[in-house]
Amino acid sequence: MSIWEYANPKRFMQTSGAILPWVAGLTALCLGLGLTWGFFFTPDDYRQGSTVKIIYLHVPSAMMAINAWIMMLAASLIWLIRRHHVSALAARAAGPVGLTFTLIALITGAVWGQPMWGTWWAWDPRLTSFLILALFYLGYIALWQAIEAPDTAADLTSVLCIVGSVFAVLSRYAVNFWNQGLHQGASLSLDRKENVSDVFWVPLVISIAGFVLLFLTLVLMRTRTEIRARRLQALLVREQMG
Amino acid sequence: MMPELGKYAVAVLSAYGAGIGLIAALVAVSLWQSRKVRAALRAAEARRGRVDG
Numbered sequence: 001m002s003i004w005e006y007a008n009p010k011r012f013m014q015t016s017g018a019i020l021p022w023v024a025g026l027t028a029l030c031l032g033l034g035l036t037w038g039f040f041f042t043p044d045d046y047r048q049g050s051t052v053k054i055i056y057l058h059v060p061s062a063m064m065a066i067n068a069w070i071m072m073l074a075a076s077l078i079w080l081i082r083r084h085h086v087s088a089l090a091a092r093a094a095g096p097v098g099l100t101f102t103l104i105a106l107i108t109g110a111v112w113g114q115p116m117w118g119t120w121w122a123w124d125p126r127l128t129s130f131l132i133l134a135l136f137y138l139g140y141i142a143l144w145q146a147i148e149a150p151d152t153a154a155d156l157t158s159v160l161c162i163v164g165s166v167f168a169v170l171s172r173y174a175v176n177f178w179n180q181g182l183h184q185g186a187s188l189s190l191d192r193k194e195n196v197s198d199v200f201w202v203p204l205v206i207s208i209a210g211f212v213l214l215f216l217t218l219v220l221m222r223t224r225t226e227i228r229a230r231r232l233q234a235l236l237v238r239e240q241m242g
Numbered sequence: 243m244m245p246e247l248g249k250y251a252v253a254v255l256s257a258y259g260a261g262i263g264l265i266a267a268l269v270a271v272s273l274w275q276s277r278k279v280r281a282a283l284r285a286a287e288a289r290r291g292r293v294d295g
Contacts, residue, residue, distance in 0.1 A: 039258065040245055050247040053254050057261040100268045104261045111257040115250055214265070218272055225276045228283045235286040242293070 007084035009227050016220045023220065027213035034060075034207030042200055054112045055196070056204060060211035062105035062171075065133065068098030068215060069161070069168035072140075076158035086223070088154035089230065091161065092144050093222035097215055099137035106130060126183040129171040136164035150230070 006012050038056030045052035075091035078084055109127065110120045121127065140160055147153035196204065247254050 035258075035262075039254075040243070044248070050245070050250045050254050053245075053247075054257045057257060061261065096271075097268065100264050104264050107260045107264075108257040111253050111260070115253050218268065221276055222272050225272070225279050228276075228279045232279060232283045232286055235283070235290060239286070239289065 004082075004084070007082070007086050009086055009231075012086050013224060013227060016224055020217065020220050020224075023213060024217045027210060027217045029210075030206055030213055031210030034203050034205075034210045037203035038200075038207060042203060045200075048116060051112050051115055052200065054108050055200065056207045058105060058108040058112060059204060060208040061101045061108065062130070063208060064211045064215050065098055065102040065105050065130070066168050066172050067212075068094050068101060069133065069136075069164060071215075071219075072098065072161050073165045073168075076154075076161040079154050080158050085154075085230070086227065088150075088158070089226035090219060090223045091157070092154075093226050094215075094219045095137060095141045095144065097218045097222070099134065099141065101211070101215070102130065102134040102137055106134060124183050126171060129167050132167045133164070133171050136160070136167055140164065 006015060035056055039053055042053065044050045072091040072094050075087040075094070078087040079091065106127075109130075113122070114120050140157055143157050143160055144153050147156060
C-alpha cells in the first residue's frame with residue numbers, strides 16, 4: 001500500500017474518519033494531564049518562581065508553531081510536484097492552527113518576559129523571527145481567502161509557504177547563531193545537555209505530546225471540512241448550470 | 243487545591259487563560275465550520291438526489 005492512496009479524497013475521508021475520535025481522545029488525555037500536572041503539581045523554580053509553569057504552554061506552542069509551517073511546506077511541495085488536492089487542502093487547514101500556536105507562544109512569552117526580563121517585548125532575534133512568522137501565517141491565510149480559483153490559490157500559497165520557511169527555520173535556530181538576544185537557548189535538546197530538571201521535564205514532554213496530537217486532530221478535522229467544502233462548491237456550481 | 247503562585251500569580255494565570263482560551267476558540271470555530279459545511283453538503287446532496295431521481 002502506498003502513502004499516495006491517501007491523496008484520494010474518498011480514501012482520506014474513510015481513514016481520517018476512523019482514526020479521528022481516537023486521536024482526539026488521546027489529545028484530551030495528554031493535554032489535560034500535561035497542563036494539569038505542570039500547573040498544579042510542579043514546584044517553583046529557584047530563579048523564575050511560579051512563572052516556570054508557563055513553559056508547559058510556551059515551549060510546546062512555540063515548537064508546534066514552527067513544525068506546523070514545516071508540515072505546510074511539505075504539503076505545499078507535494079501539491080506543486082504531484083498536484084494532489086488533499087495535500088493543498090491539508091496545508092490550508094493547518095494555517096489557522098499554526099497561527100494560533102504562534103500567538104500563544106508570543107503572548108505567553110511576553111507575559112513571562114515582563115517579570116523575568118523587565119519587558120514585554122524586545123527586538124531579539126528569536127522574538128522578531130517569531131513575529132515575522134506570525135505575519136507570514138496571516139498573509140498565507142489571507143492569500144487563500146483572496147483568490148477564488150482554488151488551484152491558483154494553492155499554487156500561490158505554496159510559493160508563499162516556501163518563502164516563509166526561511167523564517168520558520170530562523171525561528172528555531174536564531175538563538176544558536178545570534179548570541180546577542182535576550183532569549184535563552186533551547187529548553188529541550190536531543191543530547192539532553194540543556195534539558196530542564198526532570199521534575200519539570202516529564203510534564204513538559206506530556207504537554208508537547210498533547211500539542212502534537214492537538215495539531216494532528218485539528219488538521220485532520222479541518223482538512224475533512226475543506227474536502228467537504230470543495231465538494232459542496234462543485235455541487236452548487238452544477239446546480240447553477242443545470 | 244490552587245497552587246501558591248506568589249507575586250507572579252497574575253502573569254501565570256493570564257498566560258494560562260490566554261493559551262487555553264485561544265485553543266478553546268480554535269477548537270470551537272473548527273467544530274462549528276465542520277458542522278456548517280457538513281449540513282450544507284447534506285442539503286445539496288439531497289437536492290441533487292431529488293433532481294437525479
